[in-house]
Amino acid sequence: MLRHYESLGLARPTGRTIGGYREYADDDIRRIFHVEALRSLGLSLREIGRALEDPGFAAPALLSDLIRRTEDRLHREQELLDRLRAIDAATPGDWPDVLRVVELLHSLNSPSAARRQQAVLAPTELPAEVLAGALLTESDPNVAGALRWALARSTDDVLAALTPALRSADVTIRRRAVVAIAEIADADAIPVLTAALKDPDLAVRKHAALSLGTRGERSAVPALVALIIEGANDVEAAETLGTLATDPTTATHILAALTHKLSHSTPEARLRLVQALGELPASVTSETLSTLTDDADVPVALTAKALLRKFG
Template identity: 55%
Template sequence: MLIGEVSRRSGVSARMLRHYESLGLVRPSGRTGSGYREYSAEDIRRIFHIESLRSLGLSLREIGRALDDPGFTASALVDDLIRQTSDRIAAETELLRRLRRIRSAEPAGWEDVLRVVALLQALGSKSADARQRAALSSGEEVPVPVEALVEAVLGETEPNVAGALRWALARAGDGGTALLAEGLGSPAAAVRERAVRSLAEMPGDEAATRLRGALADPEFAVRAIAALALGARGVADAVPTLIDMIVVGRNDTDAADALGALATDTATADRIATALADRLAHDITEAPARGRLTQALADIPGATATRALGELSHDGDRAVALTAAYLLRLREAG
């Protein structure tokens, strides 16, 4: 079969067939009397093998080895192709992500594009100072991609840089709230904690809703941050976790202050006072925890808290009784 017919049947151009021949990949088995290349059935089969291997991404040199080297291992070749393809996909995915972030900043011209690129590079710098400067300067000249800020804040371990990133994210608007919520689903407790810290500084009802969900987190530190943030927003759902914080002595003063701030109406004040009294009556045996719970009643107004303090003034734990009696006198004097 002559080269033109082979090209037509195989879909490989005559020029490429000559290139294959120059590389030694396929050699026509014969020549016609006029000197034209003549391909046998075996030659054509080899051409199809070459094209099949090219479709897998092999270079022509690798194809030559695969077809001619008896010691060439097919499984090793496939494993290497998988690795190369995975690396290429990862690189292309990262490039696509970066391009989308640049587009989301809506650059007006190449100067804006270059500024966004520089900002993204700084946010990913190994230098904490560079990352902090990037966070503090974000949004000054061009809008910073919110996705980049969220990614940075969820991965940041340096407290000062994390604070700057949370500040920048809060300035960027509500767009980061949903992305931060994805961080709450991370299997890593540290990532969930960073997410809830960031949500605590985000305005709006959506952030409050996400924080409510964080009250069920298996990690106490995550629940505690969410509870303090919700307490500051006047959300009474935080009460049980705030009381837990007082019991374990973790940010207990802040938790007691939050309970006091929540007790703005009679119903909520009575609910908090009852919950504190129940913990004292049933759950708490260690003296320091009982003392902290008693002290927390000081900032809770209303008859229920006063009655609880009256009962505690006769408590078998002398320290608790003295604290309760002192708090009662302060109420009477007030």
């Protein structure tokens, strides 16, 4: 190595002994240590030579470049590690199986939506983590549907693969994740969906609330009422409240939530709230609707009268 450094002009011996061995002064040894220190940072020998010889060499610029190059290398290594783990998780039996999984992984990254969909529907089962990762970045609705189908039939822990995405700063990823989680029948999805009710994005809250409501979860009531007020899937939200109202205690709770919002909502929202009352049992809402027939808001009063007539 010292001979190599000498040939590049990085380190030169002060002299030689009678026996021909190189002799280095203290400054020479210090320079060799400087070369080794800079090598440990990832600098090439050519860059080290420039750094040691040029007094005006800009160290900050070189360090910034080293950071960028190292980050790029780590990113490539992480991609390789993820690919290897995905192949290992697919439990290939032999090298042809390994090559088949590699081919499917390449197809999942294809610019062709048709090819990506074919990879998802292939007989070889890909790990849930791979499918979830593909789903969270998939923009084509047909491919996304195929990925959710594949996740639904996966024997892996699909919930564990999708739940971290609900903490993403990217709202699109959170939306894709909650749609997939909403389709998971496992009861373990309930606390995950309940937590999603606090998401700042209306669409995320919507999918979580509708899914929880169809599962009979009373915790979804405030979010479903909010959807009616916002006019976001309000008909579906009202129907879901009607399903929840088959339980008498929950029906009373829903009535209280709807009537509370009636007192301080916009005219358009009040009309939607009254219409939602029509999804509840008549035995629960008749008294409230009778009161609303005298409401100063004519559309609200007329809707209340129509609902009473429907109930007979």
